[in-house]
Amino acid sequence: MQPIGSHMPPMPIEERDDLPNPIEFYDNYVKPGVPVVFKGIAKKFPNFNDMKSDEYLREKHGDFEVLVETAKKEDRNNPPRTMNLSNYLSIYEKEDVYVVQTMFPPEAFTKEAFVPKCLLCQGFLDRLNMVIMWLSSGGTKSVLHNDSFENLNCVLDGTKEFVMIDRKHADLVPIDNPDRGFSSVDVEKVDMHKYPTLGKLPWYIANMEAGDCFYIPKNWFHHVNSSQTRNLAINIWWRSSKEFKHREECEKSLADIPEYDTLWNYRLNNGIKIEDLVFADAFSENGTTTLINLLKITYKTLPKEMEAKQKREALEKLQELFYQADANKDKLLSKDEITSTASSLVQDFLTDEAVLEEEVDELYDEVKEEL
CATH class of the missing domain: 1.10.238 (Recoverin; domain 1)
Incomplete structure (x- = not known):
């Protein structure tokens, strides 16, 4: 039995070296649901090099309470632990653990998270829902799942591989835990007799390096492998919309939009309007x-x-x-x-x-x- 996505050559995912403005991003990627990797854009974040240092995190945010998963191969039935970041940094290289921590402004750690230019218009900012930090010593593997939100994942240290399935093939994806949006398939050893439809699906692969940001459209199925070395990523979720609200105001402000802004300046709307x-x-x-x-x-x-x-x-x-x-x-x-x-x-x-x-x-x- 082989890892998920190994049964046929993968389809490519678009890569860009530049970052589109919010309207271009919405029209060309978000509205049609097209994934894209923006190469190297997070290297412009002012803390990009600092985030590679455990000492920096310990000194600046050692008291920050984090949620710690207790197995690097994701098992959503395992209860997580909580501890402060300083304690986690003292054990994470030796234990089978990794951090998955939601952040909400005005928590101090949100000053370490940056919102790229492609989201810096009210049509996106009003719909920001959740920001999550992922930190491990490497080797984590997620379940095959999909999310109900639009997602921009930025890798700040290490590398990640995303194995993707287009949401249009939802009827062939064995999501046997529908309430929680994931599959019980063993991502390292896929039983094609038990899950035969997985052998009929075209796959996409996105390979991310430190500094890359990856747009994952709502409801696209994905499995994530992280490198065997220290791995840190921050992802931003926002609620989808059938049209880009406040388009005219955004068009008028395009020339003034910065390359990034700190998340700390905004408030998340994780409720339901x-x-x-x-x-x-x-x-x-x-x-x-x-x-x-x-x-x-x-x-x-x-x-x-x-x-x-x-x-x-x-x-x-x-x-x-x-x-x-x-x-x-x-x-x-x-x-x-x-x-x-x-x-x-x-x-x-x-x-x-x-x-x-x-x-x-x-x-x-x-x-x-x-x-």
């Missing part, structure tokens, strides 16, 4: 939707990473929006009614026809059952 829960797919040809249909469509689009409680709360908010926006109380919501309703809702607002709070659990279970 009500307007982002209303999708065109929920509406029929005549432009209306029922409550149950709106909830079903929305539930399918919620990020896999969300906990069940968060999903339930999202559906509660959407239910409130439905009844507030249904101006003529015909139990059908139109696109016009949505666009004319403020997205900020009055807490605990209920109309006479609203589903009572104690019935939400039953409604939520009904949605899940129908899916």
